[in-house]
């Protein structure tokens with residue numbers, strides 16, 4: 001591996017995608033050819049980043065569910081952390097109040113989720129926050145979904161867990177992201193870059209903000225390392 005290029009930890013939604021949530025095809029060769037470690041860090045359930053790595057043809061090193069799930073293929077290590085029972089109980093209580101989670105009967109957003117619960121952003125937030133707080137959980141609004149999450153995990157603790165497996169330091173990493181769920185990995189990374197469409201928290205916690213949005217922003221974030 002090229003020692004001049006930092007390992008990369010990158011968010012999916014809002015960072016590798018376009019404004020319609022489709023992967024920007026221009027990011028694919030960059031991820032595939034990155035000469036150092038690539039970690040995909042997302043709020044989504046594990047099958048999504050695993051499939052992304054698989055179809056890109058890169059090693060599967062994944063932080064999913066905002067840090068609740070960490071998988072490192074190189075060491076065959078899977079770590080699940082966070083109070084899933086409490087998150088499911090929040091979902092039950094929310095339904096008892098007459099709200100559904102907003103993802104339909106089959107609910108692909110929660111189907112493979114192992115530590116968290118997600119609720120569609122068009123559903124009421126306040127009762128969800130109250131139910132979560134009563135069980136020691138927090139609600140993260142990523143701009144894509146409300147995540148009922150255990151505060152003992154985040155993408156920062158996920159990065160630390162990956163580093164412990166691989167003998168790397170978080171401070172070696174370049175991190176790129178767009179929202180509040182990227183803040184802790186931004187704090188630990190050597191350089192944190194927010195894309196222009198990022199939310200306020202991500203903009204504040206970043207070392208650098210791109211002028212381009214979405215996939216264009218990602219390409220700009222990594223450009224200094226590709227010359």
Ligand SMILES: O=C(O)COP(=O)(O)O
Pocket residue numbers: 011012013014041042043044142143144145179181
């Ligand atoms: O699942 C979400 O809400 C956001 O996903 P992301 O962390 O890949 O942006």
Ligand SMILES: [Mg+2]
Pocket residue numbers: 011012013014015142177178179
């Ligand atoms: Mg994102």
